[in-house]
Amino acid sequence: MTSATNTVDFAAEWQAWHDAHEKNRADPHGFLAVTSLNWLDETPTRYPDAPGEWSTSAAGPVVALAEGEELVIGGEKVIGRHAFGVIPERGGVTVSAGDAEFEVARRGGVDILRPRHPSHPTLVDYAGTPVYPPSPSWSAEGVFVPFDEPKPVTVGSVSEGLEHVYDSPGVVEFELRGETFSLTAFNGPTPGSLFVLFTDATSGVTTYAANRSLQIAAPDASGAVTLDFNRATNLPCAYTEFATCPLPPAENRLPIGVEAGEKTPLHPSTGTEGAPR
Structure with missing residues (x-):
């Protein structure tokens, strides 16, 4: 096998990996679809991008759904009050309502709620x-x-x-x-x-x-x-x-410049490199 062939194969394998990685990143319920990050505490709180009132305690997160609201949890429709139980650090569960999903997780010792909506501009405008x-x-x-x-x-x-x-x-x-x-x-x-x-x-x-x-x-x-x-x-x-x-x-923190891999993402509104919105 020639060196040129090796280089072509290397580039083709990398391109296939990159395409798959970009497809996964643009998943309708991936991180580009996240609309808020909410740190739960003992006070029941309603968020504009999620159904129900959310709170947490030593027993874990709880959601209280109002009349007409429902979530799908583990394939089953849930109404009223639902207790998630204690969530381990870096663990979490995903529930849904309509075309949206809601990540209920624990990060840094705090329970969080992170809604994901496919219509979120960060996903729709991903460049x-x-x-x-x-x-x-x-x-x-x-x-x-x-x-x-x-x-x-x-x-x-x-x-x-x-x-x-x-x-x-x-x-x-x-x-x-x-x-x-x-x-x-x-x-x-x-x-x-x-x-x-x-x-x-x-x-x-x-x-x-x-x-x-x-x-x-x-x-x-x-x-x-x-x-x-x-x-x-x-x-x-x-x-x-x-x-x-x-x-x-x-x-x-490497002292050299690693001029390989992904660069700073494109800013959705301009198509130029820049920090996220």
Whole structure:
């Protein structure tokens, strides 16, 4: 197989991944459809973009639906009062009414309600995410170095005053552009997989200032991993103010410019790069 063929295959695989990622991002009930972020407390409160009055306590969130209001929860229609029970940290359930969905979740020790409406302008006007041209030169080989036991790592959030605590199984060491780096890793979405949160010298210039994320496949038997920065992605906070995304730990601030992966999202009203509305 020729080097040119390898490059073509690399670009085709990246394009298929990117197209699927953009399709998922523009899901009718994805983060682009979020219309508000509501922090629940013991006072029953009605929100303009959700049915019912919402409150929470040590027993978990509760919604009280007025006459004529209903929610679909677990496939069943619910009227009146419904108690969700205690929701674990970073857990949540999704309920619906009409074409809208409502995320009832727990973030940073607080229960939240996050409505998602497919007609929300941030979704309807989504203009796509610009990217750097994919290049194999931004794919780095590395090694996963596990801790003796998982280490809790506290990181900040784009939501002021909120903190997240993740268990880190170890660090990923790799070489890129002739330099050696190390990133604290967290557990990924599939068994054995990892992800890293990072910033670099492009952050706040051509890429989103707060963070980017990179998924890493499970290490092989020797601990070897591949970090393909062409697949570095924005978190939801790059698109909506109603996110609670974690910030990278301090040690994950790369001193070089990673000119690969997703750039700052396009502003819906202008088609130019800029901060979310």
